[in-house]
Amino acid sequence: MNLIEKERLRKRLERLAWLTDSSIPVPGLNARVGIDPLIGLLPWFGDAIGALLSSYIVAVAARLGAPKSVLMKMGFNVAVDAIIGVVPGVGDLFDLGWKANQRNVRLLEYYIERPHQAVVTSRLFLAFLTLLLVGTVIGIGFLGFWLVRWLWLAVSGHGSW
Numbered sequence: 001m002n003l004i005e006k007e008r009l010r011k012r013l014e015r016l017a018w019l020t021d022s023s024i025p026v027p028g029l030n031a032r033v034g035i036d037p038l039i040g041l042l043p044w045f046g047d048a049i050g051a052l053l054s055s056y057i058v059a060v061a062a063r064l065g066a067p068k069s070v071l072m073k074m075g076f077n078v079a080v081d082a083i084i085g086v087v088p089g090v091g092d093l094f095d096l097g098w099k100a101n102q103r104n105v106r107l108l109e110y111y112i113e114r115p116h117q118a119v120v121t122s123r124l125f126l127a128f129l130t131l132l133l134v135g136t137v138i139g140i141g142f143l144g145f146w147l148v149r150w151l152w153l154a155v156s157g158h159g160s161w
Helices: 003-021 035-039 045-063 068-085 090-094 100-113 115-156
Strands: 024-026 031-033
Touching: 003 035, 003 045, 003 100, 031 035, 035 045, 035 068, 045 068, 045 100, 068 090, 068 100, 068 115, 100 115
Parallel strands: none
Antiparallel strands: 024 031
């Protein structure tokens, strides 16, 4: 793929991100939303369409050569938008600030301008996210253990810990 094609794809992604995230002014709020929250008004089906549009941006980023760490960070942005977007009302309000598609286009542009720094920051983000998830699982495990132990002692009549 030559430089002109890459630039044309990047511009197409910018337009798509603007359309989905910021093309519609919100009167009285000095904010903008895109068609994503409007599409999201269709329960489940609308959120799936929004996730597909967002996934297109990630797919084009892969085609442009973005590394796995950058693509995974982009995927995280899409996942957060899709998961919270499923919650009626809350997801639409969330779209006012999150703007996953514009985040992902900026991330791709950052990778194109500063590839090494983009990879490093994406890897650090993924490492932090992994530690957070592992810590959460361990915390839930400990909480479950203490809850079962407390219930066992309460039911068996052995009183204190």
